[in-house]
Amino acid sequence: MSNTFLSIERLTQIFPDGAGGTLTVFENASFGIEKGEFVCILGHSGCGKSTIMNILAGLAEPTSGVVKMDGFEVSGPSLDRGVVFQNYSLLPWLSALKNVTFGIKARHPDWSKDRVEAHAREFLAKVGLEGEVVHRKPSQLSGGMRQRVSIARAFANEPKLLLLDEPFGALDALTRGTIQEELLKIWRGTNQTVFMITHDIDEAILLSDRILLMTNGPHARVAESVDITIPRPRNRTEIVEHPNYYAIRNHLVHFLGERSKALAGKASGGETQSPATVRIDRTAPSATEEDAEGERRLRAVND
Amino acid sequence: MQSLSINQRAAVLSVVMLVVGLLLWEVAIPQQQLATELTEYELLAGGGAPRAAVPPPSDILVRAWEELSDPFYDAGPNDKGIGIQIGYSIYRVLTGYLLAALIAIPLGFLIGMSPVAYKALNPFIQVLRPISPLAWMPLALFIIQDSEASAIFVIFICSIWPMLINTAFGVAGVRRDWVNVARTHELGALRTAFQVILPAAAPTIVTGMRISIGIAWLVIVAAEMLVGGTGIGYFVWNEWNNLDLTSVIFSILMIGVVGMLLDAAFGALQRFVAYAE
Numbered sequence: 396m397s398n399t400f401l402s403i404e405r406l407t408q409i410f411p412d413g414a415g416g417t418l419t420v421f422e423n424a425s426f427g428i429e430k431g432e433f434v435c436i437l438g439h440s441g442c443g444k445s446t447i448m449n450i451l452a453g454l455a456e457p458t459s460g461v462v463k464m465d466g467f468e469v470s471g472p473s474l475d476r477g478v479v480f481q482n483y484s485l486l487p488w489l490s491a492l493k494n495v496t497f498g499i500k501a502r503h504p505d506w507s508k509d510r511v512e513a514h515a516r517e518f519l520a521k522v523g524l525e526g527e528v529v530h531r532k533p534s535q536l537s538g539g540m541r542q543r544v545s546i547a548r549a550f551a552n553e554p555k556l557l558l559l560d561e562p563f564g565a566l567d568a569l570t571r572g573t574i575q576e577e578l579l580k581i582w583r584g585t586n587q588t589v590f591m592i593t594h595d596i597d598e599a600i601l602l603s604d605r606i607l608l609m610t611n612g613p614h615a616r617v618a619e620s621v622d623i624t625i626p627r628p629r630n631r632t633e634i635v636e637h638p639n640y641y642a643i644r645n646h647l648v649h650f651l652g653e654r655s656k657a658l659a660g661k662a663s664g665g666e667t668q669s670p671a672t673v674r675i676d677r678t679a680p681s682a683t684e685e686d687a688e689g690e691r692r693l694r695a696v697n698d
Numbered sequence: 699m700q701s702l703s704i705n706q707r708a709a710v711l712s713v714v715m716l717v718v719g720l721l722l723w724e725v726a727i728p729q730q731q732l733a734t735e736l737t738e739y740e741l742l743a744g745g746g747a748p749r750a751a752v753p754p755p756s757d758i759l760v761r762a763w764e765e766l767s768d769p770f771y772d773a774g775p776n777d778k779g780i781g782i783q784i785g786y787s788i789y790r791v792l793t794g795y796l797l798a799a800l801i802a803i804p805l806g807f808l809i810g811m812s813p814v815a816y817k818a819l820n821p822f823i824q825v826l827r828p829i830s831p832l833a834w835m836p837l838a839l840f841i842i843q844d845s846e847a848s849a850i851f852v853i854f855i856c857s858i859w860p861m862l863i864n865t866a867f868g869v870a871g872v873r874r875d876w877v878n879v880a881r882t883h884e885l886g887a888l889r890t891a892f893q894v895i896l897p898a899a900a901p902t903i904v905t906g907m908r909i910s911i912g913i914a915w916l917v918i919v920a921a922e923m924l925v926g927g928t929g930i931g932y933f934v935w936n937e938w939n940n941l942d943l944t945s946v947i948f949s950i951l952m953i954g955v956v957g958m959l960l961d962a963a964f965g966a967l968q969r970f971v972a973y974a975e
Contacts, residue, residue, distance in 0.1 A: 534974035
């Protein structure tokens with residue numbers, strides 16, 4: 396695990412619980428992310444997903460444990476780790492274009508004004524924002540457009556790791572669908588490593604190479620890492636026809652519905668908590684027979 | 699009437715109220731008795747001398763025309779044009795106000811950024827803030843030994859508090875998310891202050907500045923009545939001593955007009971820095 400691009404090693408977060416005691420959100424959590432991978436993390440509210448995200452972004456400090464990127468320990472926020480926040484976090488006094496150039500200027504202080512603007516317009520165009528609309532203030536944009544600007548700002552900086560904190564949580568289902576596809580489109584061209592939090596199972600399957608599943612807190616852990624064995628490029632309508640889609644989906648629903656509770660609340664006892672790799676592939680030659688109970692045919696490989 | 703917009707109807711109504719008000723005022727002023735109508739006894743008893751009374755609006759309009767047609771004449775210490783007097787007052791207000799802004803805004807920034815600084819300075823602010831600015835006048839006169847500078851000091855001390863408190867409040871209330879945007883973009887402390895916190899807090903800061911300029915303009919009149927010499931406050935008091943109520947009323951109106959213009963300037967600034975979330 397030491398040679399992966401991003402490795403999270405024995406990460407522990409303990410908060411005071413307000414009554415003199417402590418609350419262990421998660422302990423000794425360890426997992427890795429490969430370069431160019433799109434990884435989603437799924438789990439119930441309060442399991443510590445956002446805490447992990449904030450630690451990766453450098454906005455919060457873990458109680459113990461380290462995060463290494465490219466072999467170096469990270470501490471504090473950095474332009475190498477771009478963040479798209481759930482509430483967009485655009486600066487409301489700047490136009491859409493100025494919000495993007497704000498990021499690029501921070502990344503490339505030596506670039507000329509024209510180059511910065513051209514780069515910003517290029518990435519805004521990639522998320523479908525062109526023409527007059529880029530001069531509008533965030534308050535004059537719809538929620539979907541604001542999140543597009545926020546995504547453009549993050550991608551325009553070409554960070555080594557892109558962190559998306561429930562980026563589509565506040566959007567309606569139709570807008571969400573469109574922007575998911577735009578996100579896939581912009582991501583495909585960049586080979587960007589992405590780590591994303593979501594509540595939405597279908598969104599996670601559509602977007603990710605791998606889904607990390609978290610048990611409920613306290614003492615939450617990243618219990619499983621589910622490979623999404625559906626080839627790319629994917630789109631929303633075709634992906635549901637793939638034989639693996641519902642098998643994977645059922646597994647995720649089961650996990651979130653029952654096993655996330657069953658596995659919850661156990662202290663690690665000092666053990667490193669690594670996720671078990673789960674690979675569900677109905678197209679593989681060994682899994683030809685049709686079985687009513689999808690769960691039984693899982694090949695769970697613990698490493 | 700239906701075809702007029704709300705603004706037009708309001709303007710018509712304002713004009714009507716003004717005309718009716720002025721007419722009532724004009725009619726309510728008792729006429730001076732003419733000397734020819736008096737008996738010889740009344741004349742001997744001094745009945746023919748004009749009695750001091752509130753002047754009618756027509757007199758004030760005439761005075762306003764005289765004063766405003768030559769606002770900058772200077773005929774000695776006690777006879778200067780209204781423009782010169784207002785000029786002195788504005789000069790004092792702006793000097794004291796700018797000095798206050800130079801201290802209040804950076805200090806407010808510091809207080810807003812640092813909970814320790816906030817807690818440490820808060821007791822001083824709470825005690826100093828409610829003091830009437832004119833209460834500082836004797837101390838200022840004694841220490842500074844100059845009436846002009848003392849008036850400026852009084853303006854300084856009265857305009858510092860709203861700016862200080864609003865700046866601290868605005869800076870402390872900047873959304874965490876925006877600060878996080880600055881942090882994830884590796885902005886240094888100075889660039890974070892100028893590119894994120896200042897624009898985010900600007901509407902609150904400018905509101906404080908607007909309150910301050912209003913208070914400063916209120917206080918300068920009283921301060922100039924005390925220190926004397928020049929300024930619109932001194933002018934009002936001087937005309938009172940001359941028992942020239944026409945001039946008193948005219949200068950009261952001028953104080954109102956200048957105050958309105960100062961406020962409008964900061965209102966425009968407020969609109970300029972405002973943003974919608």
